[in-house]
Amino acid sequence: MEGRQLKRVRGSTRVRSAVLWEVLRGVLVRIAPGGGPSAVVDVGGGTGGFAVPLAELGHRVTVVDASPDALAALERRAAEAGVRVRAVQGDAADLPDLLGPGAADLVLCHSVLEYVDDPAAAMAALAQAVRPGGAVSLLTSGKIAAVLHRAIAGHFDDAARLLADPAGRWGEGDRMPRRFTRESLSELAAGAGLRVAELHGVRIFADLVPGGTLDADAASADALIALESAAAGHPVLRDLATQLHLVADKPGP
Ligand SMILES: C[S@@+](CC[C@H](N)C(=O)[O-])C[C@H]1O[C@@H](n2cnc3c(N)ncnc32)[C@H](O)[C@@H]1O
Known part of the structure; x- marks a missing residue:
């Protein structure tokens, strides 16, 4: 499903999201052995850039977002893709009240912690929303x-x-x-009682390369995806990435 979708998008777009999807696929298999459907909550999921492809893969997806306009666009996008995504308006910090504690196998919070009033409060809410043994995926801008x-x-x-x-x-x-830095993001997750499982750099090189080159030359885009993938976990290079991707586990049964 995802492979078919990626063929339609531009090389520069593929490069920006490839490492993240590779990691997310691994996490979904790890938390639900065999990669069966999971309950995914996408906090600040916006217009569904992650939520809709995840629903297309068969997962049960809920988006919690503060913006009614973003949720309306999400519903249109889900309808066009022929999938159901539950849309809930609310603040990240109120997650346990909105959905109940432990409701999710996987909580995504991508490009949101930069904007919330209190990152520690939001992080505590994300940790409460995930079930023991589940995981939280955090994507933030790198300092x-x-x-x-x-x-x-x-x-x-x-x-x-x-x-x-x-x-x-x-x-x-x-x-x-x-x-965020690797240290500040890791401390935030640990402060909410989560265990850092993986930390990757997303877009280490991609934003230093002219997008037009990648859009015009699919082979270049493929080679850069391979390089980004090889470098994503490198202990020095990952700190230079435009985005830091941290996967944290909730200690569980
Ligand atoms: C930059 S967009 C990211 C969208 C999506 N997660 C992605 O990665 O494509 C940030 C989203 O977070 C939402 N947002 C910002 N602050 C929020 C909060 N405190 N609680 C819930 N959603 C919030 C915004 O409405 C917006 O849809």
């Missing part, structure tokens, strides 16, 4: 990559400010409320 990208663009003062700022922002004009 070190942002330092590199500002410097490469010639914004050296911004890069220095970003490096020194605990929240990983380069100034008032920075639209990102916070960015």
Whole structure:
């Protein structure tokens, strides 16, 4: 299913999401041996970029999102794909009240912890929402990559400010409320009683390469996907990735 879908998308898009999907597939097999259907809760799932493909793979997917507009777009996207995704409006911090504790085998929280009012409170709620033995998938913006990208663009003062700022922002004009390092993201998960199982870098090289090259040349895109996959767990290179992907397990039975 997913392979068919990926053939339709551009090379640059494939490169950006390939490592993440590879890891998610492994996690779904690990938490439900044999890869049977799981209950997946996508917190801040937005318009369904992860939720709809997961539903297409047969999983029971619920999206909890603060934005009614995003949920409306999600419902349209799910209908077009011919799958059902449950849409619940609410805040990440209220997850256990919205769904009940331990409702999920897998909780996704992708590109959301950067924006929530209180990351520790949201993290505690994610941990409560997953069943013992289940897993949480966190995807966040990486601070070190942002330092590199500002410097490469010639914004050296911004890069220095970003490096020194605990929240990983380069100034008032920075639209990102916070960015994470491997350490800060791991501490957040551990603080909620979760055990870090895997930490990968997503888009280590992809954002340093002109997108047009990848869109025009499928073989280049394939080679870069192989390189991203090989480097994703490298102890130095993963820290340079645009996004950090952490999979944490909830200790269980
Ligand atoms: C950048 S989008 C990410 C969407 C999706 N997870 C993805 O990776 O494509 C952030 C989403 O988080 C939602 N969001 C932001 N703060 C939230 C909160 N406190 N609780 C629930 N959803 C929130 C926004 O409405 C938006 O849909």
